[in-house]
Amino acid sequence: MRIARSELLDVVYRFYPRGVHNADRIYVPPGEPVYKDTEEHGRLVEAANRGRAEYPRWNAMIDRLGARYGLQNESFHILAGWTDSAYSARIWLTDETALSFHVSLLGPYYGIHLPGIPKEEPVAREVAREIESAYPGYRPIPPELGNEVVPDVAMIVVLMGEATIYMCLFSEVWTWVDPV
Template identity: 75%
Template sequence: MRIYVPPNEPFYDDTEEHRRLVEAANRGRAEYPRWKAMIDRLEDRYSLQNESLHILAGWVDSAYSARVYRPKDVEPVPSLSSRASLSFHVSLLGPYYGIHDRGEPDEIPAAVAEEIEATYPGYRPIPPELGNEVVPDVAMDTVSMGTATIYMCLFSPKWTWVDPV
């Protein structure tokens, strides 16, 4: 935050990188109806939570995000297994998407990928061998220096909300 930086010293909000992120978030706000229509179609089939409403409030984020809850994810007694078992993200920075899944044997990841690719022609997934690469000199709000991955940088720390089994 600026209050922690000496006067006349630059900080992240003054950088070209932050300006580009703000522009991407602005595009995300303008194109939100397309995301919302896709979410509505998926919500007709799956228990889903849209994690991107904050973009409409002017927050800056690098991707649209949502979580899918499989029937087994919702238990009468909350536990670790009651968390979402799949999340997906559509980047606002470039033509990429990611699906973070626990590897359950069902059609949901393929159906989500099909819907994303139909809604965002030309968008492609980032393969795990690239997405899981650590970016050494990056720290994020909830991610320590040297532990952020390409997935986290492109899609936000929300990538970590689903732990693979």
């Protein structure tokens, strides 16, 4: 089943308020909205709490993949109480190159961020099989939608007009793998 752009934007706007910069109160003029006070942020916190509760499923999948590949789990901070939109990990394909993969806490989506080297495809297929087995019903977001900029959303380290659907649903960690 194909994912619609409007479906993804509905999810993004459920967790990220439109037109509100993600800044601490001391940097916001009196009377202006503060991101952490919004209903959207409250929903993001709830999603991260669910992510903590469901972490054993992620960890079991990571353990299976880690037994076959050099893997780096990028999601320990969720256990420490941080708010994030996805579980994330990397598989090192070479000493300097990794693919990353993400399972959203905001909806039934996952993404595999490919670095653009020849040996990535078989690993990406295996990661997709593992995700789809551990998270039945989750679907990959195609690049033509995931790379789309959401112009009226800001994140912790992403300014208004720079956040993509991938970043919103998979966190800023999405940007940590750049194609060669």
